[in-house]
Amino acid sequence: MLTTRRRVATTVAVALAGALLATSCGDSDGGSSDGKTLRLWHYEGPDSAMGVAWKEAVKEFEAQHPGVKVKFEEKGFEQIQKTAPMVLNSDDAPDLMEYNKGNATAGLLSKQGLLTDLTAEVTRHGWDKKISGGVRTISRYDTNGVMGSGKWYGVPDYAEYAMVFYNKDLFKKYGIARPPTTLDELTAAMDKFVAKGVTPLANAGAEYPAQQYLYQLALSKADRSWVDAYELYKGKADFHDAAWTYAATTFADWVEKGYIGKRSSGLKAEDAGVSFIQGKSPILFSGSWWYGRFKTENTFDWGTFLWPGSGLTLGSGGNLWVVPKGAKNKELAYDFIDITLSKKIQNLLGDKGGVPVAADPAAVTDPRAKSLIADFNTLSEKDGLAFYPDWPVPGFYDVLVSETQKLITGSETPDAYLSALQKAYDKGVPKT
Template identity: 65%
Template sequence: MPNLGRTTILAAVATAAALVMAACGSPEPGGGGGGSAGPRTLKLWHYEGATSAMGVAWADAIKKFEASHPGVTVKFEEKGFEQIQKTAGMVLGSDEAPDLMEYNKGNATAGLLSKQGLLADISGEVAKRGWDKLLSPSLQTTARYDDRGIMGSGKWFGVPNYGEYVMVYYNKDAFEKQGISVPATFDEFTAAMDKFVKAGITPISVGGAEYPAQQIMYQLALGKAQRAWVDSFQLYKGQVNFHGPELTYGATTFADWVKKGYIAKNSAGLKAEDMGVAFISGKYPIMISGSWWYGRMISDIKDFEWGTFLWPGNQMSAGSSGNLWVVPERSANKDLAYDFIDITMSKDVQNKLGNSGGIPVAADPAAITDPKNKELIENFNKLAAQDGLAFYPDWPAPGYYDVMVAGAQELINGTKAPDKVLDELAGPYQENAADLGN
C-alpha cells in the first residue's frame, strides 16, 4: 500500500463513510423503497370505481406494492374522469402533481401533455422492464407519441395494462319477454329496437352529457368505414371529409334513432353514471358502452340476467388499449411509480383483472375461470385479430371531447341538423390538422 499521508487517508476515510451513509440512506432507483431515509409516499391518482375490474385489481396492486416496499405508503386519491380530463394540464405543471396517474390516451390528452413536456419519457424503463414485450403493436399505439403529440410512434409516455372496447349490454329477461333473439346483423338490431318501441319501451340507456352518446354516433359511422378512414381521422394519415359517407351516416342515423324513440330526448342532460344506473335498475333493455362497465355489471345487477354482444354488422368498434399509467415530469418518486406499474403488469394482478371482469394484457389465459369474463376477453381478442380497434371519436384534437359532447347533445335535442353538427365537428379538427402541418 503506498504512503498516502495522514490528511489524504482521513479524507479518503471520510469520503468512504459518506458514500456508505448515502448508500444506506438513499433508495436505489427503480428499487424497493425508502431504506433508512425515512418513510416515503407514492401519490397515486386514478378514476376507476372500487368495484370495477381495474379498481379491484389496482387495490390488490397497492397491497402488493406496500408489502414489497417497507417504509413506503401509497396515498391513493380517486378522481373523476371529467375532473382529470379538465384539470390535468394545470395540475401537472404545479407542485400538486401526483407521482403516478391514470390518464386518457390519444392525441387530445396524453399526446397533448407529452408535447407540453408535462409527462416523463419512460422509454428506457419500458425497455428495461420488458413492458414492450407484453403489449402487442396495436396496444402500443396509444402509449407512444411523436414530437407533434400524435400517437403511434416516437417515445413512450405511458403504459396501458388492460384493453377496452365498446359493446352492447343487454337485459336478457327483457329480450326474452319481447321474443327478441340476440341480433346477428344491423337490420336485426334495429328491428329489435322497433319491437321495444312498439311495446312502449325506450330501448337504449344513453348519457348525452358525457362520452356515451358520441360513441354511439361513432359506432354508426364505423359501419360505413374502412381502416384507411380511421387512420386518416385518428392519425392524420390522410384528409377527412366530414360530409363523406362515414360521418354523414353516423350523424343522420343517430338523429333518426332519437326520432324513432330508440334514444330518449331527455338523455342529453344525463351523465354516464346516470346511464349505467338506469340500465342496472332495469329501466332500459340496452346500454351501448365500454368494457370498463363490465365489473360493475357483475357486482351490481341483481334482478335480471344480462349479457353482451359486439355491435352487429361492424368490422370495427370503438376500442383500444385501456387508459395509461403516466408519470408526471414533476413526480418526486419516479422510481416508485415505475415499480408500481411493474406490479400492475404482473401475472397475479393481471389474472385478478381478468377474473374481475376486465381485459388483461398479460394474464395467464388458463387462470381466467368465469365464462362471462372469458367471453368478454374473447370478443376483444376477436376485434384485435381483425384489426377492429378504431380508437375513440374525441381523440384526434385537443378539446375535441367537449366538441363531440355538444354535437351529440344537439342531435338529441334536435336543435341542429346533422349537416350543421358536422360543420361544427369539422372546424376544430381542421384547425388542429393545419397546426400539425397536414
C-alpha cells in the same frame, strides 16, 4: 382521447390529504431514491375490475417495499381531464396517475413537456414484450403529440372495447329470441321495445355515450384507412363523407323513432349505466369498463355482443399509467407499474371482468370474463379497434358533447352538425 372514458368510475373527489413525508431529496427532474410515499391518482370505481386489481397491487407494492406507503387519492374522470395540465405544472403533481390516452390528452401533455419519457424504463422492465402492437399504439407519442410512434409516455395494463350490453330478461319478455347479428335485426328489436313504450337505448348526451353511438354508426361504414385518416392524420378527414353522413342522419333518425330518448341530452354516463342496472333500459352500447360493475350490481340475466354488421368498434389499450415530469418518487412509480403488469395482478384483473394485456388465459375462470376476453381477441386479431371519436384534437370531446346534444334535441340538422365538427377538427389538426 377519451375516451374520455368517459368513465363509469365514481366521480367523487377525495380531498387532497396532508403534506407528504419530507424524506425525499429530489433531483433536477423531480425524482428521488429514498422516498417513503407513493402518491397515486386514478378514477376507477372500487368495484370495477381495474379498481379491484389495483387495490391488490397496492397491497403487493407495500409488501415488496417495507416502510413505503401508497397514498391513494381518488379522482373523478372529468376532474383529472380538466385540471391535469394545471396540476402537473405545479408542486402538487402525484408520482403516478391514470390518464386518458390519445392525441388530445396524453399526447398533448407529452408535447407540453409535462410527462416523463418512459422509453428506457419500458425496455429495462420488458413492458414492451407484454404489450401487443395494437394496444401499444396509444403508449407512444411523437414530438407533435401524435400517437403511434416516438417515445413512450404511458403504459396501459389493460385493454378496452365497446360492446352491446343487453338485458336478456327484457329481450325474452318482449319476444326477442336472441341477440341481433345484423343491424336490421337490431333495429327490429328496438322497434318491438318502442311499440311497447320502452326506450331501448340507454344514452347520455352530457358525456361520452351519445358521441360513441354516433361514432360506432360511422365505423360500420368505414375501414382502417378511414380510421387512420381521422385519428392519425394519414389522409384528410371529411365529415361529409358517406360514413359520417350516415352516422349523423341515422342517429337523428333513431331519436325521432324513439330508440334514443330526447330527454337523454342532459344525462351523464352514470345515468345511462344506472338505467341499465335498474332494468329500465334493455340495451346499452358502451365499454368494457362497465363490466365489473354490472357483474356486481345487475340483478337480472344479461349478456353482451359486438355491434352487429361492423368490423370496427371503439376500443384501444386502456387508460395509461403516466409519471408526471415533476414526480418526486419516480422509481416507486415504475415499480408500481411493474406490479400491475405481473401475472398475479393481470390474472385477477381478467377474472374480475377486465381485459388484461398479460394474463394467463387458463387462470381466468369466470365464464363471462372468458367471453369478454374472447371477443376482444376477435377484434384484435382482425385489427378492429378504432380508438375513440374525441381523441384526434385537443378540446374535441367538449365539441362532440355540445354538438351531439343538439342532434338529440333536434336544434341542429345533421349537415350543420357535421360542418361544426369539421371546423373544430380542422382547427386542431397539427400543422406540418
